[in-house]
Amino acid sequence: MMKHEFPNLRVILHPLIQHKLTQMRDETTNTERFRRFVREVGQMLAYEVTRDLPTELVEVRTPIATFRSPMIAGKQQCLVSILRAGNGMLDGMLELLPAAKVGHIGLYRDPSTLEPVEYYFKVPSDIAERMVIVCDPMLATGNSAVAAINRLKDHGVTSIKLVCLLAAPEGVRAMLERHPDVTVTVAALDEKLNDHGYIVPGLGDAGDRIFGTR
Numbered sequence: 434m435m436k437h438e439f440p441n442l443r444v445i446l447h448p449l450i451q452h453k454l455t456q457m458r459d460e461t462t463n464t465e466r467f468r469r470f471v472r473e474v475g476q477m478l479a480y481e482v483t484r485d486l487p488t489e490l491v492e493v494r495t496p497i498a499t500f501r502s503p504m505i506a507g508k509q510q511c512l513v514s515i516l517r518a519g520n521g522m523l524d525g526m527l528e529l530l531p532a533a534k535v536g537h538i539g540l541y542r543d544p545s546t547l548e549p550v551e552y553y554f555k556v557p558s559d560i561a562e563r564m565v566i567v568c569d570p571m572l573a574t575g576n577s578a579v580a581a582i583n584r585l586k587d588h589g590v591t592s593i594k595l596v597c598l599l600a601a602p603e604g605v606r607a608m609l610e611r612h613p614d615v616t617v618t619v620a621a622l623d624e625k626l627n628d629h630g631y632i633v634p635g636l637g638d639a640g641d642r643i644f645g646t647r
């Protein structure tokens with residue numbers, strides 16, 4: 434585990450994740466490969482973020498004997514993707530959590546103010562009873578994640594985890610101040626933000642690289 438100052442942050446230093454992340458950072462990685470890496474790393478981060486799900490023992494009869502064996506218990510899951518870039522992680526995560534419901538929150542950052550603008554909001558009607566995993570590749574200023582989680586809490590959600598590929602210290606700090614109950618799981622904690630609010634060294638604009646829009 435990486436040493437850092439944030440009690441709300443888990444950085445996953447798995448070699449497979451780091452290997453793929455390095456190729457995502459490479460500016461010569463094309464849309465097709467970038468999209469595949471986001472999906473694969475999203476799936477591996479879903480594995481890590483579900484590590485502490487509660488289990489209960491249920492009786493199972495094998496061809497040899499009957500015994501008590503663990504199954505996931507407690508709240509059911511809901512994945513919430515922050516559009517657009519969150520969708521790049523969604524399919525990989527759903528492969529591990531096939532029964533999860535899915536919500537979408539459409540946000541884009543105003544480039545001059547770096548404040549998020551909401552353009553879409555659709556979540557399952559029973560979301561308040563679920564454990565929610567919010568996904569977005571980038572946690573930069575944190576404004577988008579804070580706004581999305583504000584909206585989920587307004588809908589009564591009490592159990593939330595945030596999964597990102599990359600975070601800047603500014604974004605992790607914003608989450609700690611505004612939503613200290615939410616753990617943040619990332620593949621890397623980068624150095625800082627630049628004057629345009631991009632993560633340094635980062636990987637550029639995640640949405641544009643996933644969808645090939647620039």
Ligand SMILES: O=P(O)(O)OC[C@H]1O[C@H](OP(=O)(O)OP(=O)(O)O)[C@H](O)[C@@H]1O
Nearest residue numbers: 516517518541542573574575576577640
């Ligand atoms: O922490 P913040 O400073 O709020 O920045 C992070 C946000 O910026 C990106 O989205 P963007 O606004 O580029 O929208 P997109 O996914 O449609 O490209 C990213 O996917 C996050 O949602």
Ligand SMILES: O=c1cc[nH]c(=O)[nH]1
Nearest residue numbers: 573631632637638639
């Ligand atoms: O570096 C950044 C910051 C915000 N959004 C991105 O896609 N990349």
Ligand SMILES: [Mg+2]
Nearest residue numbers: 638639640641
């Ligand atoms: Mg973008």
